[in-house]
Amino acid sequence: MENETELKLIFWIGTSIMLLMALGFLIVVILYHKKVYRIRQKESENLLKTSFQIEKRERKRIASDLHDGIIGDLNAVRNYVSFLYTKEFETDKKSVLEDIKSSLDNTLVNIQNISYNLMPPLLDSFGLIHTLNDYLDRIKKWNNIDITAQYPVRNIIVSDTESHELYRIIQEIISNMIKYGNVSKIEFHIEKEDNKLKFIIMDNGTSFDFYTKLKDTQGMGLKNIISRCKQIGAELEQIHVVHGNKIIISLKNTIC
Amino acid sequence: MAIFLGFIPFLLLILNKRVFDIKEPIVLFSWLMIIGSLYELIGTDWFQIDTKYWFQLYSLLEFLVLYYYFSYKSDYKNKNIFRLFLILFVLVYVVLFFNWSESNSLFRKAITKLVTTSFVFVAFGLWVKRLFEKKIIFDLFNTSDFYFLSGIIIYFASTFITFLSANYIYYNTSSNLNDYWIIIIYANILFRILLSISVWKMKQS
Numbered sequence: 001m002e003n004e005t006e007l008k009l010i011f012w013i014g015t016s017i018m019l020l021m022a023l024g025f026l027i028v029v030i031l032y033h034k035k036v037y038r039i040r041q042k043e044s045e046n047l048l049k050t051s052f053q054i055e056k057r058e059r060k061r062i063a064s065d066l067h068d069g070i071i072g073d074l075n076a077v078r079n080y081v082s083f084l085y086t087k088e089f090e091t092d093k094k095s096v097l098e099d100i101k102s103s104l105d106n107t108l109v110n111i112q113n114i115s116y117n118l119m120p121p122l123l124d125s126f127g128l129i130h131t132l133n134d135y136l137d138r139i140k141k142w143n144n145i146d147i148t149a150q151y152p153v154r155n156i157i158v159s160d161t162e163s164h165e166l167y168r169i170i171q172e173i174i175s176n177m178i179k180y181g182n183v184s185k186i187e188f189h190i191e192k193e194d195n196k197l198k199f200i201i202m203d204n205g206t207s208f209d210f211y212t213k214l215k216d217t218q219g220m221g222l223k224n225i226i227s228r229c230k231q232i233g234a235e236l237e238q239i240h241v242v243h244g245n246k247i248i249i250s251l252k253n254t255i256c
Numbered sequence: 257m258a259i260f261l262g263f264i265p266f267l268l269l270i271l272n273k274r275v276f277d278i279k280e281p282i283v284l285f286s287w288l289m290i291i292g293s294l295y296e297l298i299g300t301d302w303f304q305i306d307t308k309y310w311f312q313l314y315s316l317l318e319f320l321v322l323y324y325y326f327s328y329k330s331d332y333k334n335k336n337i338f339r340l341f342l343i344l345f346v347l348v349y350v351v352l353f354f355n356w357s358e359s360n361s362l363f364r365k366a367i368t369k370l371v372t373t374s375f376v377f378v379a380f381g382l383w384v385k386r387l388f389e390k391k392i393i394f395d396l397f398n399t400s401d402f403y404f405l406s407g408i409i410i411y412f413a414s415t416f417i418t419f420l421s422a423n424y425i426y427y428n429t430s431s432n433l434n435d436y437w438i439i440i441i442y443a444n445i446l447f448r449i450l451l452s453i454s455v456w457k458m459k460q461s
């Protein structure tokens with residue numbers, strides 16, 4: 001009888017030790033995993049930050065190469081063609097030269113647009129609001145869309161990185177609205193609320209759920225918007241409206 | 257209760273439309289679980305068939321499913337370690353099979369459990385090692401494997417001593433084996449719940 005009590009005791013102690021060892025091992029795995037998870041997340045955030053910085057630098061370089069190099073050369077070619085045109089008297093040749101000039105003009109406009117899209121020159125010199133205003137004017141002209149832009153808060157102070165990322169975010173949202181939303185009207189305005197700066201974009205196009213699309217999409221556009229928001233600590237919120245879409249980008253800790 | 261919990265993983269597989277998705281090793285374990293539960297319900301409870309035959313077959317199927325699971329999850333790396341356990345298990349199983357007798361069922365169970373438990377602990381250690389070697393780390397609580405492996409580890413750790421000492425308790429003491437066997441029932445309940453969560457998470461991942 002005494003032996004059996006001992007056996008029971010040994011049995012339960014042994015089983016408890018085995019169970020505690022398994023649970024302890026699982027807890028160690030969970031805690032260590034959490035730590036590694038945090039480190040890897042930090043690493044990927046840093047990697048993202050670096051890749052955005054490299055992207056910005058490269059965009060600037062390519063835009064400047066296009067603007068100062070190719071556009072300059074094409075302008076020189078255009079001047080030669082104009083000079084030849086004035087010296088030419090044969091109608092056939094004049095017509096060919098005119099075609100060449102017209103093609104060169106189109107190419108120049110295209111390259112200027114590419115250069116502008118890569119890195120708007122106003123962003124560094126005149127700041128975010130001027131650049132956004134200029135961008136919306138261009139969009140209005142190119143796409144025949146009614147765009148209303150209001151800037152009740154004009155004097156905003158944001159860092160270079162913030163203004164660059166905000167510009168790219170707003171550009172991506174608006175180009176998506178035009179590309180997929182079948183819009184005819186876009187409203188844009190900036191508001192200040194407490195310590196937050198809010199960039200509000202509204203359209204009258206096809207309604208969509210940003211975060212559902214984000215989950216389903218294979219493309220990079222929407223994912224880049226979120227990555228850029230994360231990069232500058234901004235939040236993207238979608239307010240559901242009866243017609244169209246309303247998206248708010250809030251930037252915290254900004255001195256207005 | 258434990259028997260009915262054995263049906264849940266399979267029902268979830270039906271719900272997820274992945275009953276025959278045998279590429280996912282957890283599906284095979286769910287199959288094994290429902291076959292075991294059906295045997296216990298129909299064979300043992302209704303027709304009073306001895307559990308010895310099922311014990312013998314279950315040990316083999318359990319090892320094979322776990323072997324497939326861990327080999328698959330390790331991308332068939334650490335082949336030598338896994339093969340060593342497979343050879344050891346087959347040897348032990350064959351020897352015990354040819355020494356079959358009505359009275360040594362619990363002894364056979366203890367020996368095969370010893371090999372399977374050792375295999376599970378080693379393979380789990382290798383899985384953890386690989387988990388931290390990966391460049392991309394997923395949230396553990398959202399992965400199906402984590403629940404399955406937690407269930408497996410807890411089940412094998414908590415039942416190890418019971419299986420090992422069952423033969424001795426049954427033949428050498430006047431104690432009721434059921435007093436000890438209760439731990440296996442509780443471990444089974446917990447494992448079946450975790451397997452059900454694992455099958456459910458499989459859908460999400």
